[in-house]
Amino acid sequence: MAKVIFFGVLTDVAGTRVRHFNGAASVKELLLLIEGEYPEIIHYDYRIAVNNEFIDGDLPLSESDEVSFMPPFAGG
Amino acid sequence: MAKVIFFGVLTDVAGTRVRHFNGAASVKELLLLIEGEYPEIIHYDYRIAVNNEFIDGDLPLSESDEVSFMPPFAGG
Amino acid sequence: MGCLVDGPLTNELIGSLASMLREDKSCGGHSSFMGMVRADEEGGRTVRAIEYSAHGPMAEKSAAEISSEIKAQFDDVREVTIVHSTGIVEAGELSLLVLVSAGHRRQAMEACARTVELVKERLPVWKKEIYSDNTHNWRRNEPL
Amino acid sequence: MGCLVDGPLTNELIGSLASMLREDKSCGGHSSFMGMVRADEEGGRTVRAIEYSAHGPMAEKSAAEISSEIKAQFDDVREVTIVHSTGIVEAGELSLLVLVSAGHRRQAMEACARTVELVKERLPVWKKEIYSDNTHNWRRNEPL
Numbered sequence: 001m002a003k004v005i006f007f008g009v010l011t012d013v014a015g016t017r018v019r020h021f022n023g024a025a026s027v028k029e030l031l032l033l034i035e036g037e038y039p040e041i042i043h044y045d046y047r048i049a050v051n052n053e054f055i056d057g058d059l060p061l062s063e064s065d066e067v068s069f070m071p072p073f074a075g076g
Numbered sequence: 077m078a079k080v081i082f083f084g085v086l087t088d089v090a091g092t093r094v095r096h097f098n099g100a101a102s103v104k105e106l107l108l109l110i111e112g113e114y115p116e117i118i119h120y121d122y123r124i125a126v127n128n129e130f131i132d133g134d135l136p137l138s139e140s141d142e143v144s145f146m147p148p149f150a151g152g
Numbered sequence: 153m154g155c156l157v158d159g160p161l162t163n164e165l166i167g168s169l170a171s172m173l174r175e176d177k178s179c180g181g182h183s184s185f186m187g188m189v190r191a192d193e194e195g196g197r198t199v200r201a202i203e204y205s206a207h208g209p210m211a212e213k214s215a216a217e218i219s220s221e222i223k224a225q226f227d228d229v230r231e232v233t234i235v236h237s238t239g240i241v242e243a244g245e246l247s248l249l250v251l252v253s254a255g256h257r258r259q260a261m262e263a264c265a266r267t268v269e270l271v272k273e274r275l276p277v278w279k280k281e282i283y284s285d286n287t288h289n290w291r292r293n294e295p296l
Numbered sequence: 297m298g299c300l301v302d303g304p305l306t307n308e309l310i311g312s313l314a315s316m317l318r319e320d321k322s323c324g325g326h327s328s329f330m331g332m333v334r335a336d337e338e339g340g341r342t343v344r345a346i347e348y349s350a351h352g353p354m355a356e357k358s359a360a361e362i363s364s365e366i367k368a369q370f371d372d373v374r375e376v377t378i379v380h381s382t383g384i385v386e387a388g389e390l391s392l393l394v395l396v397s398a399g400h401r402r403q404a405m406e407a408c409a410r411t412v413e414l415v416k417e418r419l420p421v422w423k424k425e426i427y428s429d430n431t432h433n434w435r436r437n438e439p440l
Contacts, residue, residue: 007207008278009290052209068207074293075204075236075277076187076248076268076401083351084422085434128353144351150437151348151380151421152257152331152392152412163314170310177335177388184328185405191321244321257412261329265405 002061008071013041028058046071078137084147089117104134122147155215155234156206160245179230179253181260185268187248189241197283201242207276218270228259299359299378304389323374323397325404329412331392333385341427345386351420362414372403
């Protein structure tokens with residue numbers, strides 16, 4: 001049950017900041033679940049980090065992993 | 077009797093900050109008096125201001141004029 | 153101190169950073185940038201505040217990395233401080249402070265400007281503008 | 297306030313300038329440079345303090361001219377503040393503050409750096425370094 005955290009505008013897209021997803025053995029599977037639940041997310045720019053490290057492409061996920069969905073930064 | 081103010085290292089050269097000089101009807105004449113009194117001043121870089129305005133070349137001086145001798149600036 | 157603070161940057165915080173400047177007497181120059189929330193007009197509405205949110209652990213890591221990178225790139229730089237607000241910051245309040253101390257002025261100023269760009273680029277922080285009519289909008293940073 | 301203050305720039309002075317930042321809510325960036333007296337080694341002696349002297353009326357005029365010139369050159373700049381010490385400033389104390397406020401960060405930083413150069417070039421201020429053994433030396437500024 002991976003913990004997913006949405007940041008920035010994606011908290012509005014998901015309607016929540018934190019959600020747990022069951023049955024995703026990889027980032028790719030998690031993405032399918034999330035796009036099924038929140039179809040508009042495909043229109044947004046974002047990067048994914050697993051346990052505070054950015055990832056490119058796929059990665060196996062374990063129960064305790066924390067996955068962050070982060071739109072382009074806008075600090076300052 | 078023009079009032080002369082020495083700044084920076086020139087206060088050490090003149091041994092004083094302020095001095096009055098009699099009988100100088102122009103900056104050129106004043107310079108001759110000053111170089112007579114403090115011969116080492118010719119080795120120093122400086123600019124001259126009369127009544128808070130930099131001057132180039134000569135200028136007549138009146139009794140109430142204030143003449144500043146200013147070496148290169150070193151603020152900050 | 154971590155790089156994230158809750159709410160606007162206060163005079164007390166800025167004052168305490170100013171006191172710390174004097175600790176290293178080999179520094180001749182301190183350069184700072186402070187970002188303030190502007191009361192911009194956006195289509196008839198005025199920005200009342202910005203609500204900042206951040207990825208805490210990644211922001212701290214990113215600030216530390218930026219600081220090391222700047223020190224590696226500018227050999228005269230001794231200290232790099234980055235402080236960013238989270239939560240609500242009203243228009244006219246400060247949300248970002250970058251402070252760079254160096255032996256001489258040139259690197260202090262160049263490194264400060266570079267640090268500000270890296271903060272904009274890499275600090276995982278987001279901003280939601282809140283307008284006078286209580287509507288809001290997630291903003292992206294404009295390019296420099 | 298005039299541009300010259302007697303003795304080192306205090307935290308109170310810096311704090312009061314920091315409070316003034318918030319008055320113009322159309323400013324998004326404030327850039328500052330603070331010059332500090334370094335405890336440099338000079339031939340076995342250490343700099344204990346710098347004694348600054350200035351041509352008062354010409355310094356005030358020069359600071360006002362620099363400020364106008366910067367505002368004319370950088371159209372996004374709203375405020376330029378220049379403060380310089382006179383008298384004794386010990387090593388580790390601040391002697392110069394330049395503070396530039398602008399709508400956006402780029403001009404705030406560029407104009408601040410430019411103002412610092414103009415201050416070095418044009419402010420009629422002189423410095424006498426005073427060493428740990430109480431000897432002294434009039435210094436010229438090194439080129440950037």
